[in-house]
Amino acid sequence: MCAMNAPLSPDFVNGEVSFWYRSIGVPEPGDPLGGDREADVAIVGAGYTGLWTAYYLKKADPSLRVVVLEKEFAGFGASGRNGGWLTAALAGSPGRYARTHGRDAARRFQHAMFESVDEVIRVAGEEGVDADIVKGGLLTVARGPAQAARLREELASQREWGWGEDDVRPLSRDELDGRLRVTGALGATWTPHCARVQPAKLARGLAAAVRRLGVEVHERTPVVRIAPGRAITPYGTVRASHVLRCTEGFTATLPGHHRDWLPMNSSMIVTEPLPEDVWTALGWHGRELLGDMAHYYMYAQRTADDRIAFGGRGRPYLYGSRVDDRGHTHAWTVGALWELLTSFFPAVADARVAHAWSGVLGVPRDWCSAVHLDPGTGLGWAGGYTGHGVTAANLAGRTLRDLVLRRDTETSRLPWTGRRVRAWEPEPLRWLGVHSMYRLYRLADARESRGMRRTSALARIADMITGH
Numbered sequence: 001m002c003a004m005n006a007p008l009s010p011d012f013v014n015g016e017v018s019f020w021y022r023s024i025g026v027p028e029p030g031d032p033l034g035g036d037r038e039a040d041v042a043i044v045g046a047g048y049t050g051l052w053t054a055y056y057l058k059k060a061d062p063s064l065r066v067v068v069l070e071k072e073f074a075g076f077g078a079s080g081r082n083g084g085w086l087t088a089a090l091a092g093s094p095g096r097y098a099r100t101h102g103r104d105a106a107r108r109f110q111h112a113m114f115e116s117v118d119e120v121i122r123v124a125g126e127e128g129v130d131a132d133i134v135k136g137g138l139l140t141v142a143r144g145p146a147q148a149a150r151l152r153e154e155l156a157s158q159r160e161w162g163w164g165e166d167d168v169r170p171l172s173r174d175e176l177d178g179r180l181r182v183t184g185a186l187g188a189t190w191t192p193h194c195a196r197v198q199p200a201k202l203a204r205g206l207a208a209a210v211r212r213l214g215v216e217v218h219e220r221t222p223v224v225r226i227a228p229g230r231a232i233t234p235y236g237t238v239r240a241s242h243v244l245r246c247t248e249g250f251t252a253t254l255p256g257h258h259r260d261w262l263p264m265n266s267s268m269i270v271t272e273p274l275p276e277d278v279w280t281a282l283g284w285h286g287r288e289l290l291g292d293m294a295h296y297y298m299y300a301q302r303t304a305d306d307r308i309a310f311g312g313r314g315r316p317y318l319y320g321s322r323v324d325d326r327g328h329t330h331a332w333t334v335g336a337l338w339e340l341l342t343s344f345f346p347a348v349a350d351a352r353v354a355h356a357w358s359g360v361l362g363v364p365r366d367w368c369s370a371v372h373l374d375p376g377t378g379l380g381w382a383g384g385y386t387g388h389g390v391t392a393a394n395l396a397g398r399t400l401r402d403l404v405l406r407r408d409t410e411t412s413r414l415p416w417t418g419r420r421v422r423a424w425e426p427e428p429l430r431w432l433g434v435h436s437m438y439r440l441y442r443l444a445d446a447r448e449s450r451g452m453r454r455t456s457a458l459a460r461i462a463d464m465i466t467g468h
Contacts, residue, residue: 006338015328019355020200029219042240046070047079050246052397075203081359088193092368101415129205138194146448147293245381249360252321259423261362267314295441370419373403
């Protein structure tokens with residue numbers, strides 16, 4: 001695909017963490033660790049996973065000494081850059097969890113994710129976190145016959161796994177138009193189990209909440225090594241009975257974890273605020289989240305200040321699992337996202353792009369997230385959310401809480417607990433596999449856009465390459 005040049009606003013910004021932080025101000029990082037510390041729990045990473053884990057541990061036992069160590073500032077990574085989808089979607093598929101734990105366990109996992117959407121909303125309200133949350137649900141649209149066929153298959157699968165009419169329902173083209181007018185859409189599904197959120201506001205509010213509970217959060221403190229009972233930094237060592245790795249897309253930068261999870265890039269653009277006549281043409285009054293059934297899929301939201309934030313994979317992977325942590329986005333990606341955005345919504349064509357940014361998410365080899373705690377060493381971790389971390393991190397935080405406190409609960413017994421998968425292949429196989437997969441997905445989408453009635457064989461080949 002040859003992307004067009006996107007029209008840029010005069011104050012266009014590329015990178016600099018994200019638009020979400022630009023809108024509220026990039027925080028000044030707090031004090032680094034000032035020497036050795038003794039703690040009960042040391043948490044590496046102050047993204048959603050680390051912050052939720054600290055929050056629930058201190059709420060369960062206020063006497064616990066909890067220390068969080070963060071290289072940049074709380075919410076610097078994917079937690080402050082994502083698409084703002086508080087979604088109940090599982091990483092991977094329920095069938096993969098069912099293979100190891102049975103169908104009932106997989107269903108319990110899904111319902112735990114449903115409940116976690118509301119749990120995040122509850123805590124945000126209780127802690128006074130204003131994160132622009134609107135629980136308008138999720139619209140998944142099908143543009144073209146092949147996508148429509150996959151949407152029907154997906155709905156049938158959801159019904160098989162116990163999703164009733166209250167959990168997901170199909171929408172005709174007319175019903176979709178009553179909510180949001182998407183050019184080329186043949187139909188859609190809608191689920192209530194999704195809410196819009198301003199991710200940086202959520203991260204900042206959660207960080208403030210854990211500090212109020214007495215958690216030590218040390219920013220500008222990179223952890224150079226994790227070992228049983230120790231988190232080692234240039235400024236001192238935190239000694240703790242439990243050391244929890246909550247680094248998600250940055251996990252590959254830690255010694256000994258280079259091939260655990262693939263750091264997958266995802267990119268976003270956001271428009272200038274759109275005038276009322278554009279919203280009259282589009283609808284979108286319910287502030288639903290929006291996704292599609294393409295292989296090279298997109299995700300979007302209508303922001304609180306009436307912009308469209310629109311994301312997709314762009315250039316998905318850097319050789320050697322490198323991480324571009326400042327969020328700069330290639331011009332090709334900006335153009336590709338603009339081209340796709342205006343194909344969905346031609347009425348937006350006269351607007352301009354105000355900001356572009358990228359972030360990394362963690363992808364395990366089997367595309368399924370996991371939580372683990374070794375009771376012998378006290379080492380634990382959670383992540384591999386494959387893009388569903390806004391909600392999954394909350395559930396992971398409660399799972400780690402129960403494991404650390406040795407509680408035998410439904411949460412601690414969810415089928416992601418203790419899940420282990422093989423490492424990703426060494427380079428150059430890793431780079432070749434990921435780029436081949438996404439190249440095939442782009443070609444498959446292009447073929448299907450010409451009216452194919454079933455999924456392109458190229459997409460099935462891509463699935464086989466990486467086990468997606």
